[in-house]
Amino acid sequence: MPQRWVSVLDSMAVFMPAIQAYKPEQDCDCGSQSFPQDLIGFYFVVTAKTQYSLKNAKHYFHEHLSVGDYYEEGQKTSGEWFGAGAEKLGLPARVASEDFLALCDNRHPQTCNRLTQRLMSVQWSGDKQTPTRRVFYDFTFSPPKSVSILALVAKDERIIDAHHRALNVALAEFEQFAATRVRRSKSNGLRVTQNIVSALFTHDTSRALDPHLHTHCIVFNATFDSEEGCWKALQNYEMLKARKFVENVYYHELAKDLRRFGYSICNLHRGDFQVEGVADEICERFSKRHEQIDDSLRDLLEKKPELTRGNFKDLRERLATAERSRKMHDIPRSQLEELWNAQLSRSELENLKSLARPSVEETDALDPRAAEEALTWAEEHLFDRQSVVPEFLDLLKRLTGERDYVREPTVPVQVTTKAVLARELEIVASAKEGVSRCAPLLAREPSPNRALDEEQMTALARLGQSRDFITVFRGGAGTGKSFVLRELVSCLKQRGPRVTVLAPQRQQVIDLTRENFPSPTTVAEFLLRKELTDHGIVVVDEAGQIGARQMLDLILTVSARRGRLVLSGDTRQHGPVEASDALVALEGYAGLKPVELERIRRQDPNLARSRKEKEQITAYRRAVEFAAAGRLYRSFLELDRMRSVVACRMNDQPDELANEYLRLDEQGHSTVVVSQTWMEVHRVNERVRAALKEKGLLGVEDHLIDALEKIDLTAAEKRDARSYGPGRMIVFNQRIQKFEPGTVAQFVEVLDKGILAEVQDNLVVIQHRNLDRINVCRPLTLPLASGDRLQLKANRKLPGGSVVTNGELVTVRQVRGDGAIELSDGRVLGAGYREFVPGYAVTSYGSQGRTVDYVLFSDSTIKAATNDQQWYVTISRGRRGIQIFTPDKEQLRENVLRSGQRRLALELAGFARRSTQFRWADALLRRFGERITSLIHRARRFHRFNHDLERRYEHKTT
Structure with a gap:
């Protein structure tokens, strides 16, 4: 700016x-x-x-x-x-x-x-009083x-x-x-x-x-x-x-x-x-x-x-x-x-x-055009990842007059835009329009499968009977959704129409491939090509991580081909980075009846090797069940009762966690360390690596490797010169002009038309429309030895045909003389791939979708980074157990009660959740504008039809 x-x-x-x-x-x-x-x-x-x-x-x-x-x-x-x-x-x-x-x-x-x-009040950690x-x-x-x-x-x-x-x-x-x-x-x-x-x-x-x-x-x-x-x-x-x-x-x-x-x-x-x-x-x-x-x-x-x-x-x-x-x-x-x-x-x-001059009187008048440009920039930046944001109303009125925002009278400091509201409304209206309008997904009831238990077979049958354009399949962490979804895809492929399997992230696609799903791809790649046959069926795993823009594009693409959409996910876990939790909107406002799995299978007492361990796993599963049911206080108390919440001083916390990590590693258990913030993740990474080094579990020789750490910027921030400090680098994550993905460029300056960067001794202008194809990074130096663990931060196809994915955790086998890094599974990161960070600890968002034997949770004590979603995702990763290290038990117990659910524009605008009638008046419709009014009328038109079918729909799915 x-x-x-x-x-x-x-x-x-x-x-x-x-x-x-x-x-x-x-x-x-x-x-x-x-x-x-x-x-x-x-x-x-x-x-x-x-x-x-x-x-x-x-x-x-x-x-x-x-x-x-x-x-x-x-x-x-x-x-x-x-x-x-x-x-x-x-x-x-x-x-x-x-x-x-x-x-x-x-x-x-x-x-x-x-x-x-x-x-x-004090807290005791051993014989120490804090x-x-x-x-x-x-x-x-x-x-x-x-x-x-x-x-x-x-x-x-x-x-x-x-x-x-x-x-x-x-x-x-x-x-x-x-x-x-x-x-x-x-x-x-x-x-x-x-x-x-x-x-x-x-x-x-x-x-x-x-x-x-x-x-x-x-x-x-x-x-x-x-x-x-x-x-x-x-x-x-x-x-x-x-x-x-x-x-x-x-x-x-x-x-x-x-x-x-x-x-x-x-x-x-x-x-x-x-x-x-x-x-x-x-x-x-x-x-x-x-x-x-x-x-x-x-x-x-x-x-x-x-x-x-x-x-x-x-x-x-x-x-x-x-x-x-x-x-x-x-x-x-x-x-x-x-x-x-x-x-x-x-x-x-x-x-x-x-440098000083005599004081002069200065009016509060601002250049209206500059103020308008600044507000437009702020709106683009904020609404890129939030549906509803705070507004300092008096300040905005004083600067530019009334902005055309959508507000709720009872919450005047929160606003959304008509564009955000229109997207959410169109998603909901499309779903309501398609309720009971299609033939069943499966023409006949699926054959019994010994790999599925009774609850899973019931869920599979209900999915096959669904007559909705959009079918929602919901299940908590560790309930076995993937097994049911894989069987559904298998049955659908036998029916004839082409089935397309999607997931939001590349790592999720790789996991689906390992689980024998046929040719999965990312949602972004599918929307780029939009290759779908008539009456095709699209099955999306982890649909809770899709924002409103992608979800609406996906719905319109499938609808244009008269296809069907099956969305599998869990809105109790982390949602999308982008604005609007689309699956939350569908579950709460579209009148859909999700098919749901409730029994948790990941924490299985049958895994135990002793009676004591069986009791521990049973109690652990009970804590996860409480969290899934929204009973966070009971979940915390259950883990505290089984001595899984360890009170320790802040300075001792990384050491105690590192000692537990070593103990579990020596016993051959798989482990993930989780914290709420990158700040704490870096602190834990440092201490765990030092502990491994002291024990001789890493290679003797450290190689200092230049790496690049991604700076998380919105598109608006990428156009702002102040986002680029000295030495900032730019990495192309997609092809731009003649440069392939993975090309590293030196940032030069921000121009009116784009970003000027130096690539291979050439000056290149990256147009604003291509800013989603670049990552802005800061250079850093990492010591690496054999046995070190890394978290990769970019998708890339490596020489030889193998691929690496953003968020993947890998182990270093050796660092070669030319700077290439050989991984334990045989893949080699060439000297051109440097987007990684230490991977002993990850954020709870990075841990979502993973399954390990034990979870180690390092509490950062930052209240704003702790909520019910973060707690549920973190504690549900393990099969056998969890250890939580915190300097303040009472504060953590209070922090996990906070809701992590972002507010929807629909909610702010006063749309009733799961209501049997719409509560908005014509005056409200006129205030929203012609486009949104037409969408609301569409939803109104189908509401009565859906309401009349509720009992019949319930009977069919049961």
């Missing part, structure tokens, strides 16, 4: 629901020894830390918060209270020590009575380094005032996301309270005494619930999810004042900015603390190259804590100024002071 587009508009694109909210953490991961310059010294403008220890909280106040960084004439800086909650407590403007410490003790500052219900009550959250707001230099070295005191003003505006937005937990009538939800108790402390130096303007916003773990009339613990999930949005509000307000002061702003790819005219070399000169940590990290990786794939952000934070020097206080301001000025030449100092 052009740099003239203001930061606050960018925030609409960055502030996304859970999966997008954590993308910045993924972008922090870096294992390259060359340390890309865009990641050196990387930090969030808004960092968040949780304080659990009461002793440390009080020490933190006395050592770091209650004093300033310098003194002048005996004056010390003091904190200020902020928030509606602070006003409710009657706190004065200035922070007094006794008030702060009373809140640390969870006491009312005025009455000394207990404030919230929970006082102190506090678990959250005392407060420390959110730190920091402007870019160039801004600190101008404010403190060039002495532009207007900037300090602008920092405080921007901070107050951002915190006012932050406070709107404060919430508390509601536990009544067996419900476990959140209630927005919109009040916090926060103490603000502003400092202006780093530990290395460099200029570093920043404010600590200490948010206490208390908020007032006006409905219940009491103080309760603060639930900061929505606040953490909104952190990127609040960061952009802060940036926008600060940048607006800086422009008014005469400074020019340069937007950067990380989403932040710098002031033009402040040289990078000066910023680095005054970033000695970051430089110290980076030097220590380089030294560490030289000594321990196995850490080169470790989490970059996590390693830096651990080094920062380990090497943290005592911060110096009571330093005269004059000495600080002498120290700073001594690091600049006279011309450099004069240049810094010359």
